[in-house]
Amino acid sequence: MYYRLTRVNFDPSKYDAMLANMNSTNDQFRGISGCVSVLAIRTAEDQAIAIAQYESKEAAEAAQEQVSAILGGMAEYMTDAPLIRQGDVIWDAFA
Numbered sequence: 001m002y003y004r005l006t007r008v009n010f011d012p013s014k015y016d017a018m019l020a021n022m023n024s025t026n027d028q029f030r031g032i033s034g035c036v037s038v039l040a041i042r043t044a045e046d047q048a049i050a051i052a053q054y055e056s057k058e059a060a061e062a063a064q065e066q067v068s069a070i071l072g073g074m075a076e077y078m079t080d081a082p083l084i085r086q087g088d089v090i091w092d093a094f095a
Contacts, residue, residue: 001036002057004086006050007043010077018077028070034059046079060086 010018022040029038036053043049052067054060 001089002054002060002086003089004052004054004060004084006052006085007047007083008050008074009047009079011079012046014077018074021073021077025070028066032063032066035063057088 029035034055036055038050038052040048040050052060054063
């Protein structure tokens, strides 16, 4: 499995609108080939981390144009550029 983690800082006064926007993208994400799951965790009043799981690095790379198009509407909620990290799973306590 391959993961992409994206940390975003957002305007907390726009949280409800941001969440509504995110919920409106569910079917689009489900339609991405090789994408296993996508979730977001609110880690602070003004910060969240999105975790996308892909079948492989190749699937993640192939999906990036589609993901960028889906997430294009998120810019209005962000207060700075997202921090993106990605990589292969190197350990799984449940494997």
